Amino acid sequence: MFTQVVGILFPVFALALVGFLIGRWLKPDFKPINRINMDVLVPALVFSSLAVMPIEMEQIPLLTASVVAVLLPGLLMIPICKIFNLNFKVWVPSNMFRNSGNLAIPLFTYTFGNTALAPAVLLFVISSCAHISIGIALLSDGNPIKKMATMPVFLAALLALILNLSGIGIWKPLYDATHLLGGASIPIMLLSLGSQMCNIRLNGLKVGVICTVLSFVTGAMAFIAIYLFIPLPTLHLQMMLLFTMLPPAVMNYMFAERFNIAPEKVASMVLFSNLFSIITLPIVLVIALSLG
Numbered sequence: 001m002f003t004q005v006v007g008i009l010f011p012v013f014a015l016a017l018v019g020f021l022i023g024r025w026l027k028p029d030f031k032p033i034n035r036i037n038m039d040v041l042v043p044a045l046v047f048s049s050l051a052v053m054p055i056e057m058e059q060i061p062l063l064t065a066s067v068v069a070v071l072l073p074g075l076l077m078i079p080i081c082k083i084f085n086l087n088f089k090v091w092v093p094s095n096m097f098r099n100s101g102n103l104a105i106p107l108f109t110y111t112f113g114n115t116a117l118a119p120a121v122l123l124f125v126i127s128s129c130a131h132i133s134i135g136i137a138l139l140s141d142g143n144p145i146k147k148m149a150t151m152p153v154f155l156a157a158l159l160a161l162i163l164n165l166s167g168i169g170i171w172k173p174l175y176d177a178t179h180l181l182g183g184a185s186i187p188i189m190l191l192s193l194g195s196q197m198c199n200i201r202l203n204g205l206k207v208g209v210i211c212t213v214l215s216f217v218t219g220a221m222a223f224i225a226i227y228l229f230i231p232l233p234t235l236h237l238q239m240m241l242l243f244t245m246l247p248p249a250v251m252n253y254m255f256a257e258r259f260n261i262a263p264e265k266v267a268s269m270v271l272f273s274n275l276f277s278i279i280t281l282p283i284v285l286v287i288a289l290s291l292g
Contacts, residue, residue, distance in 0.1 A: 008111045009282060012103070015187055019194020030192050037188045042101065043156035045182025046121055050160035051170045053118035062119060062236050065226045066126040069244045070096050070134075072225060073218035080214065090262045093135055093255065094211055094269045095218045098246035100127040102189035103277065108239055109186075111285065119236060123243055125157045131251060139259045193274060196250060200271045207265055208272020211248065215273060216280070219244035238288040245284045247273035 022028065073095040081088045098104070101124050108120035133148045148154050163170055223244040226232070232240065248270045256266035 008107075008285060011110055012106050012190060013278060015106075015190035016194035016197070019191035020197045021194075022191065023195035023198040027198075028195070030195050033188065034192055037185055037192070039152045041181060041185035041188065043152040043182075044178040045105075045185045046125055046153055047156040047160045048175055048178040048182050049118050049121040050125070050157055051163050051175065051178075053122070053164065055161070055164055058233075059122070061230050061232050062122065062240075063126065065230045065232060065236070065240050066123050066243070067130075068226055068230065069219075069222050069240060070127055070130045072222040073215070073244075074134075076218045076221055077214070080218075087262065089139055090256070090265055091211070091214070093131075093138060093252050094248035094266065094273070095215050097127060097131045097135055097249045097252055098215070098219075098243070099193075099249045099274065099277075100124045100243065100246065102193040102250060103274070104243060104246055106186045106190060107242065107281070111242075111288075112235060112239070116235065116239060119239060123239070125153065127249075128153055129157075131249070131255075135252075135255060139255055139261055193250065196271060197275060199267065200275065201268070204265070204268025205272060207268045208276070211269035212273045212276045212280070215248065216245065219246075234292055238291050241288045241291065242281075242284060245280065247277045247280075250274075 023030075074092050077092045077095050078088070080086065081091055105117070105120045105124060108116040128151075129148060132151050132154070133145065136147055160170075162168075223241050226240050226244070227237070250270055253263065253267045253270045255261075257263040
């Protein structure tokens with residue numbers, strides 16, 4: 001089991017380490033790279049995956065589980081924020097919206113193989129759509145529907161689902177092109193995540209530890225609800241255990257900075273929680289594999 005876990009996690013953390021070394025050595029500006037990744041490469045990955053993914057009634061439990069995994073931690077944080085006098089807008093998004101792109105997609109594919117890519121992308125799409133709708137609604141008074149409708153990843157998912165559900169299908173050369181383009185998104189996600197670790201400051205350690213503990217508690221409660229009430233096949237159940245225990249998404253910091261919601265504190269939550277995943281993910285992965 002130990003060798004299997006190491007074999008699964010090593011490529012993920014190795015690429016993140018390369019990203020960290022690049023960040024320390026070259027100090028590149030990853031903002032335009034991340035923009036290209038989120039607006040071009042990730043939509044290509046989403047499109048190529050969803051366009052050919054079998055969409056049947058069997059997918060409904062996974063969709064339901066993904067919604068529970070996103071919403072239930074947010075609901076659980078309401079009384080926690082009141083009891084401990086925490087800023088709702090600062091702490092709730094980091095518990096709801098986890099690293100379903102940079103970390104989850106490569107983790108799922110390395111763990112379960114290519115059969116997990118389509119459901120992994122589906123989880124990413126659900127989480128991303130919730131983040132750019134519910135997440136923005138939590139932080140601002142703007143129109144989240146308008147924002148979501150202009151996101152390339154949402155448009156790519158919508159087009160892919162139309163082609164899939166209508167039976168039109170996708171032209172193979174177009175599929176090959178988007179599949180090739182989307183394949184580049186995963187290593188770039190990990191390199192970017194690793195480069196973010198260069199920004200860690202020790203004065204944010206306490207916030208990072210608290211966020212890690214809270215996200216584990218709310219994630220565990222969400223998984224228990226999924227395990228008890230939503231019938232899932234073994235693969236999807238294993239994926240949901242990992243999904244509910246992921247650290248916060250980097251996008252939480254981007255939105256906090258944009259809306260000026262304690263961006264430095266949110267950055268500490270994101271960076272330290274992702275750093276601590278070096279310790280927590282192997283433990284969760286062992287538990288997930290034992291469910292098989």
